[in-house]
Amino acid sequence: xxxxxxxxxxxxxxxxxxxxxxxxxxxxxxxxxxxxxxxxxxxxxxxxxxxxxxxxxxxxxxxxxxxxxxxxxxxxxxxxxxxxxxxxxxxxxxxxxxxxxxxxxxxxxxxxxxxxxxxxxxxxxxxxxxxxxxxxxxxxxxxxxxxxxxxxxxxxxxxxxxxxxxxxxxxxxxxxxxxxxxxxxxxxxxxxxxxxxxxxxxxxxxxxxxxxxxxxxxxxxxxxxxxxxxxxxxxxxxxxxxxxxxxxxxxxxxxxxxxxxxxxxxxxxxxxxxxxxxxxxxxxxxxxxxxxxxxxxxxxxxxxxxxxxxxxxxxxxxxxx
Numbered sequence: 406x407x408x409x410x411x412x413x414x415x416x417x418x419x420x421x422x423x424x425x426x427x428x429x430x431x432x433x434x435x436x437x438x439x440x441x442x443x444x445x446x447x448x449x450x451x452x453x454x455x456x457x458x459x460x461x462x463x464x465x466x467x468x469x470x471x472x473x474x475x476x477x478x479x480x481x482x483x484x485x486x487x488x489x490x491x492x493x494x495x496x497x498x499x500x501x502x503x504x505x506x507x508x509x510x511x512x513x514x515x516x517x518x519x520x521x522x523x524x525x526x527x528x529x530x531x532x533x534x535x536x537x538x539x540x541x542x543x544x545x546x547x548x549x550x551x552x553x554x555x556x557x558x559x560x561x562x563x564x565x566x567x568x569x570x571x572x573x574x575x576x577x578x579x580x581x582x583x584x585x586x587x588x589x590x591x592x593x594x595x596x597x598x599x600x601x602x603x604x605x606x607x608x609x610x611x612x613x614x615x616x617x618x619x620x621x622x623x624x625x626x627x628x629x630x631x632x633x634x635x636x637x638x639x640x641x642x643x644x645x646x647x648x649x650x651x652x653x654x655x656x657x658x659x660x661x662x663x664x665x666x667x668x669x670x671x672x673x674x675x676x677x678x679x680x681x682x683x684x685x686x687x688x689x690x691x692x693x694x695x696x697x698x699x700x701x702x703x704x705x706x707x708x709x710x711x712x713x714x715x716x717x718x719x720x721x722x723x724x725x726x
Contacts, residue, residue: 406481406577413584414460414481414520424464431465441467446474446525455530455591458583461485461521467512475526475551478502479576483519487512489561494615496521499568501605505550505560508617522580528552530595537599542627542648543612544602563613564605575601609650624648624655625662629670636674637698641667675699676712683721690717 417425420432436444450457461478469488478485479501486495487502488511496502504510506528515521528551538545543562550560566572575597582590605611627648632639645655659667675697682693691702699705709717 406573410577410581410584411481411520414522414580415517417517418460418462421463421465424462429465431467442470444470444472446472446527449525450474450527456524456526456583456594458580459523459525461512461515461519461523463515463517463519466514469509469511471507471509472504472525473506475506475528475531476504477524477526478504479522479524479580481520481522483516483521485512485515485519485521490617492615494563494613496563497565499566499573501564501566501572503547503562503564505547508561510561522576524579530591531598533592533595534599534602537596538602538606542606542624543609544605560617562616564608565611565613566608567611569604569608569611571604572601575604621658621662624650625658628655628659628667629663632671632674636671636678637696639671639674639698671698672708676709679705679709679717680713680720680724683717684724690721693717 420435423432431441433441436448438445438448449459478487478496480496480498482498484495484497486493488494489508493513494502528548531548531551535545535548538548547560547562579594579597581587582594587593628644631644631647641652641655645652648655650658656667659665659670663670665673678697679693682688682696683690686693688696694700694702694705699708706716709720713720715723
């Protein structure tokens with residue numbers, strides 16, 4: 406980070422001066438009309454703004470609380486410890502914590518050298534970043550949770566980024582643009598955040614196991630939904646590209662999480678579709694074979710008889726509604 410910007414972020418605020426002088430309790434009126442237990446976005450976001458940044462206040466313990474907005478904390482330097490679900494989770498320089506609405510957490514006292522930047526955003530801010538993600542993945546699932554206004558999903562993600570230079574540069578640009586209120590900052594920052602998400606997808610190995618969402622589980626769920634939605638054309642190479650995994654890694658994840666390999670799952674789904682068509686339609690058996698992804702009729706007949714103990718024609722006679 407540029408030294409001039411870092412020097413500005415290091416300055417002690419009026420609020421922090423009180424804590425440094427010995428005030429032990431949070432200045433509640435800065436965060437909420439009612440109670441510090443729920444921090445109100447109207448206290449932190451100006452009317453009409455979708456996102457802002459605020460340096461985390463040092464020299465004080467933040468008691469257990471939640472927010473009615475989405476919050477990301479990016480650690481510029483030092484370390485900051487959150488407590489979520491009873492676990493102490495320490496963020497170090499370059500780490501990113503993503504908190505969806507209503508995640509309850511506390512934050513231990515940060516000292517002078519500990520600089521964390523809070524991105525405070527409304528769910529609507531993420532419409533453009535979500536569009537940039539395109540495919541279903543752990544970040545898209547996270548953002549989708551933010552849009553569920555009636556029952557938002559309190560997920561959180563921790564990325565151990567080890568000072569990734571591309572993400573650090575994007576974060577610095579967003580922080581600077583919001584601190585100095587550059588023209589068109591909201592739209593520019595929406596695209597910048599989308600780029601951050603795309604970089605994160607290429608480094609899912611940095612997603613901490615302490616996150617509330619298991620990215621392996623999410624990826625495998627995407628595979629299953631993909632097979633269910635288009636068993637005729639389902640292809641492991643394509644889904645590997647869509648989920649930003651190698652074919653080898655994805656194959657191992659599928660086996661680990663389901664106990665079966667991709668081909669077995671695909672074949673199971675194809676024959677489920679085949680028997681449904683045999684029971685509910687008058688399509689020819691040859692057309693059904695093609696519809697579920699088997700151009701080799703002989704192979705389809707052999708595998709069908711192996712699974713069900715009878716030919717497709719016999720199955721239709723026995724089960725057709």
